Amino acid sequence: MGLKKNLENLFAATAFAERGEFDTARSIGGRRSVLLVLTGTGSDRASVRYALSMSKRVDASVEVLYVSRRVEEGGILVYLEGEAARENVLLKVVKGSGCLKKAVIDHTEKRRDINLVVVESSEELDEECTEKELLRAWKITDCPLVVVSEPLRA
Numbered sequence: 001m002g003l004k005k006n007l008e009n010l011f012a013a014t015a016f017a018e019r020g021e022f023d024t025a026r027s028i029g030g031r032r033s034v035l036l037v038l039t040g041t042g043s044d045r046a047s048v049r050y051a052l053s054m055s056k057r058v059d060a061s062v063e064v065l066y067v068s069r070r071v072e073e074g075g076i077l078v079y080l081e082g083e084a085a086r087e088n089v090l091l092k093v094v095k096g097s098g099c100l101k102k103a104v105i106d107h108t109e110k111r112r113d114i115n116l117v118v119v120e121s122s123e124e125l126d127e128e129c130t131e132k133e134l135l136r137a138w139k140i141t142d143c144p145l146v147v148v149s150e151p152l153r154a
Contacts, residue, residue: 007144009115010032010058010115010116010144013032013057013058013059014057014058017057017058017059018057031113032055032058032059032060032061032113032115033060033061033062033063033111033113033114033115034051034054034055034058034060034061034062034063034114034115034116034117034118035062035063035064035065035104035107035108035111035114035116035117035118035143036048036051036062036063036064036065036080036118036119037064037065037066037100037104037117037118037119037120038064038065038066038068038071038076038077038080038120039066039068039070039071039100039119039120040066040068040069040070040071040073040074040076041070041120042074043120043148043149044071044074044076044120045076045079046120046148046149047118047119047120047148048076048079048080048083049083050118050146050148051118052083052084052087052089054116054118054146055089056087056089058115060115060116061089061090061091061092062084062089062090062091062092063091063092063093063094063111063114064077064080064091064092064093064094065094065095065096065100065103065104065107066093066094066095066096066100067095067096067097067098067099067100067103067128068100077093094107098128098129099128099129099130100128100129101129102129104117104119108143114143115143115144116143116144116145116146117143117144117145117146118146118148119145119146119147119148120147120148120149121147121148121149
């Protein structure tokens with residue numbers, strides 16, 4: 001399924017879900033997953049909120065991908081598990097290694113049920129990436145990418 005068709009299905013399912021027609025929303029496009037990419041920074045919470053909100057609207061599970069030890073140490077996974085349970089969203093956590101951008105690309109190429117990638121705008125995305133991996137970065141086939149950014153505070 002191409003990117004255009006994935007987007008059309010995602011938006012159609014969202015529209016039906018927002019109108020309360022959940023069965024119709026579920027029937028459009030089959031099984032769905034939102035890939036949430038965590039970097040281990042303080043603004044990961046905004047990405048968590050966005051991914052959970054989107055997954056609720058389109059009746060999708062959330063899969064979490066991270067490579068940084070800061071994710072484990074920062075307590076964001078505990079926060080995410082609590083929020084997912086409260087929102088009744090199915091959650092799966094996957095630990096990658098090396099370049100986070102490459103891990104996202106490799107993961108989405110193997111998983112056709114991932115309809116959306118949510119990631120925070122962060123310099124940590126480039127950690128451990130070679131120049132070749134950076135050139136290939138975000139060439140995600142058939143999968144929309146949402147970049148979440150919190151406004152700068154004075």
